[in-house]
Amino acid sequence: MTTTSLPRRSGPRGGRPRSRALRRFTRNRPAMAGAVVLAVIVLLAVLAPLIVAHPPDAVNLEAARQGPSARYWLGTDTSGRDVFARTVYAGRVSLLVGLLAAALSVVLGTVLGAVAGLFGRWADTVIMRAADIVMSFPAVVTIMVLAGIVGPSVTILVLAIGVTQWPVAARVVRGVTMSLRDREYLQAARISGARALWLIRTHVVPAALPPVTVTGTLAVAQAIMLETTMSFLGLGVQPPQASWGNMLNDAQNLTLIQTMPWLWIPPGIAIAVTVLAVNFVGDGLRDAVDPRQAAGVRR
Amino acid sequence: MTGPLLRVRDLSVEFAGEEGTVRAVDGVGFDVAPGEVLGLVGESGSGKSVTAMSVLGLIRPPGRIAGGRVEFRGTDLRTLPEREMRRIRGAEIAMVFQDPMTALNPVLTIGAQIAEAVRLHDRKVSARAARARAADLLRAVGVPDPGQRVRQYPHEFSGGMRQRAMVAMAIANGPALIIADEPTTALDVTVQAQVLALLSTAQRETGAATVLITHDLGVVAEMADRVVVMYAGRVMEHADVRTIFDRPRHPYTRGLLESLPRLDGDAAELPAIPGTPPGMADPPDGCPFHPRCPMARDRCRTERPPLRDVAAGHASACHFHEELGGRGAAAAGEESHA
Numbered sequence: 017m018t019t020t021s022l023p024r025r026s027g028p029r030g031g032r033p034r035s036r037a038l039r040r041f042t043r044n045r046p047a048m049a050g051a052v053v054l055a056v057i058v059l060l061a062v063l064a065p066l067i068v069a070h071p072p073d074a075v076n077l078e079a080a081r082q083g084p085s086a087r088y089w090l091g092t093d094t095s096g097r098d099v100f101a102r103t104v105y106a107g108r109v110s111l112l113v114g115l116l117a118a119a120l121s122v123v124l125g126t127v128l129g130a131v132a133g134l135f136g137r138w139a140d141t142v143i144m145r146a147a148d149i150v151m152s153f154p155a156v157v158t159i160m161v162l163a164g165i166v167g168p169s170v171t172i173l174v175l176a177i178g179v180t181q182w183p184v185a186a187r188v189v190r191g192v193t194m195s196l197r198d199r200e201y202l203q204a205a206r207i208s209g210a211r212a213l214w215l216i217r218t219h220v221v222p223a224a225l226p227p228v229t230v231t232g233t234l235a236v237a238q239a240i241m242l243e244t245t246m247s248f249l250g251l252g253v254q255p256p257q258a259s260w261g262n263m264l265n266d267a268q269n270l271t272l273i274q275t276m277p278w279l280w281i282p283p284g285i286a287i288a289v290t291v292l293a294v295n296f297v298g299d300g301l302r303d304a305v306d307p308r309q310a311a312g313v314r315r
Numbered sequence: 316m317t318g319p320l321l322r323v324r325d326l327s328v329e330f331a332g333e334e335g336t337v338r339a340v341d342g343v344g345f346d347v348a349p350g351e352v353l354g355l356v357g358e359s360g361s362g363k364s365v366t367a368m369s370v371l372g373l374i375r376p377p378g379r380i381a382g383g384r385v386e387f388r389g390t391d392l393r394t395l396p397e398r399e400m401r402r403i404r405g406a407e408i409a410m411v412f413q414d415p416m417t418a419l420n421p422v423l424t425i426g427a428q429i430a431e432a433v434r435l436h437d438r439k440v441s442a443r444a445a446r447a448r449a450a451d452l453l454r455a456v457g458v459p460d461p462g463q464r465v466r467q468y469p470h471e472f473s474g475g476m477r478q479r480a481m482v483a484m485a486i487a488n489g490p491a492l493i494i495a496d497e498p499t500t501a502l503d504v505t506v507q508a509q510v511l512a513l514l515s516t517a518q519r520e521t522g523a524a525t526v527l528i529t530h531d532l533g534v535v536a537e538m539a540d541r542v543v544v545m546y547a548g549r550v551m552e553h554a555d556v557r558t559i560f561d562r563p564r565h566p567y568t569r570g571l572l573e574s575l576p577r578l579d580g581d582a583a584e585l586p587a588i589p590g591t592p593p594g595m596a597d598p599p600d601g602c603p604f605h606p607r608c609p610m611a612r613d614r615c616r617t618e619r620p621p622l623r624d625v626a627a628g629h630a631s632a633c634h635f636h637e638e639l640g641g642r643g644a645a646a647a648g649e650e651s652h653a
Contacts, residue, residue, distance in 0.1 A: 137376070187617075200417040207371055208405030208432045208484070219420055238584060 037226070040304040047300020055292040057286075061107040070098035073256045074103040084278055091278035093266060094237055102258035103282045109259045110290065113173055113243040113252075118235035120178030125185025126228055130216045132186065133193025144190065145181035155180040163251040173252050177239045184233045192224040226305035233298035237291045244287050260287045316652035318389065320524050326383035328365050328374055328548075337595045339365045341548040342383070344622075347492065352518060352525045354539030354556065357569070358592050362548035363414055363528045367494045370526075371408060372400045387492070388446060406436040406642050409485035409523075411514070413564045415477035419469040424460035425467025426450065432487040451485040456513055469652065473504030486517050493518065496528045511537055532575055536560060541628075547593055547603035548624055554629040556644065564631040567604045602634070610635055635652050 041047055058145030060067060072090070076096035086090045089101040132143040159176040166172050196202055196219060205215055247261025255262055260283040267280035268275060324650035329339040340362040347353045355363045368374055370385050385392045387407070390436055392400065412418035417639055420426060426486060434440055440448070448576045453461035456479040469477055476500065485493055495514060499507040499638050515538060518525050527538055535542055535556065544552040544567065552565040563569045570588040590607040599606055605615035622632040633639070 199420075200412055200414065201420040203373070204410070204418045204484075205371060205435075206404070206433070207410045207437050209401040209403070210405075210431075211401055214435065218423075223421060312647060 031212050036276070037304040041300050044300040045302060046149075046296045047303070049291040050296025050300065053141060053289060054297060056128075057107060057290055057293065058111065058259075060104050061111050064101075064104045068101035068104055070099065070101050072101040072258050073097065078285060083275060090282050091276070093263075093279055094272075097276055099263075099282055101261070102141065102263060103286055104260040106253075106260045106283065107286060107290070109115065109170065109253050109257065110240050110243055110287075113170060113177070114236045114294075115176035116174045117181070117243070118232050119176060119241035120183045121181035121239075122232040124178060124182040124220055125231075126189045126221065127185075127216075129186035129189030129191075130193050130220045130224070131212075133190040134212055134215060134220065135195060136194075140190075142259040147186050150180060151183045153180070155242060157240065160249065160251055168251045168254055170253060173243055173246055176297060177242050181235055181238060185228060187230050188227050189220070189224045190288065192227060193220050196223055198221060205209065205264055227302075230298055230302040230305065233294060233301055237294040237298065240287070240291055240294070320349045320351075321347040321526075321621070322384070323366070323370065324384045324386070324388040326366065326369055326385060327381040328369055329379055329381045331377040331379075332535075332596070334596050338381070338598070339378070339548050340369065343550050344383075345543045345546070345553060347524045347526060349491070350518075350522050350524055352527055352539045354535035354542040354546060355526055355528045356535055356542055357545035358530060360592055360595065361545040363545055364496055365548075366545075367410070367496055367526065367528055370494065371404055371410065372397075373404075386468075395644065402436070405432060406488040407490055407653065408494065409488070409490040411478070411481050411485045411493060411495040413496045414501040415474065415481045416469060418481060419477060421469055424466055424627055425453070425472065429453065429465070429480065429484050429487060435486060436488045442607075450484075450486070452487055453480065455486075456480070456483045456517070458483075467529075473506075475509055478502060478506075478510050482513055482517055486521055486523070489521055490523050492526065493523045494526045494528070497530070498527070499534060500529070500531070507508040507534075514538065516575050523638045532560075532571060539549070544571070546596065547598060548650050549603060550630075550632060551604065551610065552624075552631045553622070553627075558626075558629050562629075564629065564636040565633045566608050566610050566642060567637065569639065570607075570609075572573070602632070610638065 028265060074097060075093070078096065079088070079092050080094055080096035082092045082096075088098050088100065090103065093099055093102070096168055128143050128147075132140040155177075158180050159173070162176045162179075163172055202219055205219060209220070243252055244259065244261035244264070247259040248265045250262070250265060252261055253259035255266075263283040264280055267276070272279055323346075324344045326340055326343045327338060330337045330339055343362065343366055345353065355366065365374070365378070365553060369380055370387075370392070372385075372395075374380055379392060387403065392403070395403070404511055408508050411553075419425070423431075423540055426446055426449040430442065430445035433445045433448050433610050434442075450461040450465050458464050458476055458479050464472075464476075469480075472480060481498075493514075498514060501511050502510060507582075511534060514527075516527070517523070524540075527534065539556045541548055541555045542553070544559070544565065546567050552559065552563065552568045553566075559568060560572065563572060570586075573586045574588060576585060590605055593603055593606065599616075600619075602608070602611070602615045602620050605611040608615065610633075618634070620632045620634045622630050623636075625636050627633045631639075
């Protein structure tokens with residue numbers, strides 16, 4: 017302890033703990049690989065119109081069921097649509113649904129978890145029992161019922177995934193909030209006249225941000241899986257709009273599977289690679305923000 | 316303004332536990348005049364901090380204020396809606412904590428936290444202006460190089476500097492009353508004096524009344540105008556600081572004073588008050604201090620002594636306060652006990 021000025025460290029304001037986490041992340045090879053792959057996928061999706069040679073929904077019956085060629089890189093489907101174009105455009109939908117649904121579930125979960133943790137008592141009971149109930153329903157079935165009632169659409173898909181996935185983030189944030197609740201600085205903020213909303217914004221959210229980022233990333237992967245599942249079942253993205261799920265659905269037939277692998281391999285690989293990349297990034301983030309939890313610590 | 320700034324009357328606070336209800340504060344009353352420093356003295360668990368939290372309206376379940384009044388500028392704070400209460404907290408009544416390390420958020424810069432105190436009560440202040448004000452406040456409490464310091468985190472501050480930052484937060488909105496809860500206890504002895512001097516200066520310059528919660532009679536002697544001695548949730552004695560030190564009229568106060576090390580004494584061993592404070596779940600009948608009191612007799616075991624005026628501005632809750640007319644008479648009281 018000294019009262020003299022400490023040597024000033026470089027780095028932007030507020031950046032020190034974060035830059036440390038960033039350094040840990042960049043040293044994590046699977047995470048960096050995941051990040052690079054994900055960046056490529058995102059770029060492909062964003063730049064889709066500039067990349068593909070054929071519109072994804074353009075039917076060309078004369079060119080139907082062709083194998084991969086210089087003209088159709090991944091061949092064409094039964095309606096003569098370019099499989100490469102459809103795969104790339106489907107990525108847009110999947111990423112959009114994944115990000116929006118994950119964001120929705122994380123925001124919902126953060127608010128509810130913070131309220132439950134901060135207020136405790138009946139608010140906690142109500143919210144956490146609601147979380148238990150939501151988690152005890154199989155998400156796929158719940159979403160199927162919701163989509164069945166309201167009719168399938170991307171909006172319903174996002175809402176349904178968000179509504180069924182929030183308990184994960186809520187539990188994380190509640191835990192963080194409870195550990196903060198009895199800290200003196202929260203009491204100090206109350207004594208300074210802060211109300212609950214202020215406490216959540218100023219003290220709870222920054223403290224919960226690292227674990228929530230991790231939860232959110234993993235929620236993206238989960239949401240993409242759910243989106244493809246629902247689309248595969250015909251309750252998600254509706255044809256003719258392409259989605260990895262409904263592309264797989266279109267290839268659902270033994271002859272096609274045996275004779276035209278270009279119909280189902282590209283969307284299948286796209287799903288697996290995307291989800292894997294997102295999960296690697298999520299794990300890397302978790303290890304970076306909380307090194308104590310790192311699985312198989314190296315270095 | 317006429318009348319006291321803060322008037323506490325018959326304040327009782329209870330905590331519901333599994334073993335039954337614990338009365339942590341029992342019928343406490345005192346006044347704080349504008350600009351005055353009131354020392355609230357007692358051992359751990361005597362109800363000092365709970366009293367302070369009651370004043371701020373921050374007793375949370377399972378605790379509750381069971382009775383009494385807390386008047387601030389003549390208004391009973393217990394009747395105020397939460398909204399009004401929030402306006403008073405931090406702006407009219409501010410608090411300095413015991414341990415500045417735990418009272419500061421470790422992941423926010425010092426500047427952000429002082430700015431938070433400013434912006435909570437003046438939403439019109441821009442973030443930039445609040446930050447500038449934070450630097451001004453740090454300068455005012457004697458933190459060198461405040462322009463750089465606002466960008467640092469609590470762990471980059473020394474204990475004394477952190478407590479200065481806490482004081483800066485407390486005075487940010489020019490409060491009329493500062494509650495300092497053991498403000499020097501967590502600090503190195505060498506910086507305790509500096510922080511006390513700072514509190515004195517801040518108190519003089521802002522004209523804020525101060526409730527100084529402490530178990531350290533040395534701090535009381537240095538800072539306080541008047542003293543309330545608490546034991547087991549009750550007020551034992553209440554007088555101005557000179558009277559407390561020169562003519563205590565309660566055996567507990569006397570015990571506290573005798574257990575202070577003295578420069579002019581040659582005692583090989585410091586006298587201590589025998590025993591431990593009573594468990595609050597099962598307080599003794601009669602006077603709460605009687606199990607440890609050298610003067611205790613049968614009446615003390617059965618009859619609870621009320622807080623009575625023994626002289627102008629001097630009250631004691633002892634049946635036998637007459638026997639403690641001064642230090643000399645105190646010794647006589649001990650003999651009569653034997």
